[in-house]
Amino acid sequence: MGHTVRGSWVPSVALRVGAGNVEVSALLLGADGRVxxxxxxxxxxxxxxxxGAVRHEEASLVVELGAVEAAVERIVVAGSAGGGVLSAVAPDGEAVVACTVTGGPDALxxxxxxxxxxSGGWxxxxxxxxxxxxxxxxxxAYGVDVAEEEPAAVAGPVPLTGVAKVPGQAPPVAGAPAAWEPVGAQPGATAGEPVGALFAPPVVGGPLPVAAAAGQVAAPAPPGPFPPADRPYELVEGWEFGPVFEPFVVEGRGNDVIQLDDRVGDGPVLVEVAQEGRGYLGLFTLDRRNRDETDFLLNDLLPEFRGSTFAQVPKGRPLRMRLAADHRWIxxxxxxxxxxxxxxxxxxxxPELLVYRGGGADLRVDFQGSPEDGRGYAGIQSYGVEGRTGGRLPAMDLLLNEIGPLRQTVPVPRGPQLLHLRAEGAWTFTVQELD
Structure with missing residues (x-):
């Protein structure tokens, strides 16, 4: 375990940042040094x-530096105490930052x-x-507008003006019944297998049951043979957005660089990835200088990973992607x-990219939580593509942005829509179109 010094490089991976029992928070700053x-x-x-690049989980932070928006130049980690022993731990368990910080005898x-x-890194x-x-x-001092009714000196989280937190479902407590059941299931019924899963046959046998007691986390169902079989190749009738081409497939093990050939025209495309076993999987697009773009495509530690996302094929050059993986992948x-x-x-x-072509609807979301600790992130971004045939995706609407198991209903605009789901566990969606 080393100590940070001014200018220590850190990897652009998901870091868990904490300071023991000290409650920590993060401030994402622009070039002017303010939020x-x-x-x-x-x-x-x-x-x-x-x-989604910074999350607060159980008195610590998860900071995904590779996913931080380009407009953010600095991230300040603050503690509600006079000091503490700070550490930032990479996915492989290595402490890439460790230091003891003291703010002075009067600091709260x-x-x-x-x-x-x-220089392109952190x-x-x-x-x-x-x-x-x-x-x-x-x-x-960094530009946050603190609610006037809150006293100036506090030792805990600060209420902010203009913040609307949508309540999620709290993690289950010891002795409580399972908080999640598949939509439409009878009490005590066993969850069925996914319908039309991303890869067929499904590797994970349906949604995972939430642990009934604290500290107990259910494991995924035993995986099938690897690589998983592909779904039948069918195009959504009437869908016009994005290039049309024959599927591109590549398999490998460990880290690799993948380049599409010139049969794929410019515009957004679907990318499906599966990895065998338990380990890290990251997918990043490469720019003209052969460096990672600002946003990651995938950045996960889910066991037996199966997921999909979208990538933008640039105009005038092939799409190149860097894949970081611990095991076999397709x-x-x-x-x-x-x-x-x-x-x-x-x-x-x-995570998965979905196509929706119905009318305005209510979407019931049942998120199981992470198979590792029962928490995990769930977010949904929607992109309305009506009347579009090519080019880049339009601005997104954020439909869901939560931590931990939840059961919520969110409104979905009339299709055609692309729904980009980031989920660190099992989920069930139920669509109820409006009359």
């Missing part, structure tokens, strides 16, 4: 940044560390600036029109 709005503060009461809050961009530096006015004084690139259709009730496991 762009209250949404750029991540803490217990507002646990997920809109980009302290800057524990900062991550900042340099560096870390230990903090030490203490605030006698507490966390409220600290976040105000990757398939298809037209967007080959994505699974969102109709009726749909089961899945992990």
């Amino acid at each position: 762009r709005g209250d949404a750029d503060m991540v803490f217990e009461g507002q646990p997920v940044h809109p980009s 809050a302290v800057v524990l560390a900062e991550f900042f961009r340099e 560096k870390a530096v230990e903090g030490g600036r203490g605030y006698a006015s507490g966390l409220a004084g600290l976040v105000t 990757l398939r690139v298809k037209p967007l029109a080959a994505a699974r259709r969102l109709e009726g009730t749909l089961h899945g496991y992990g």
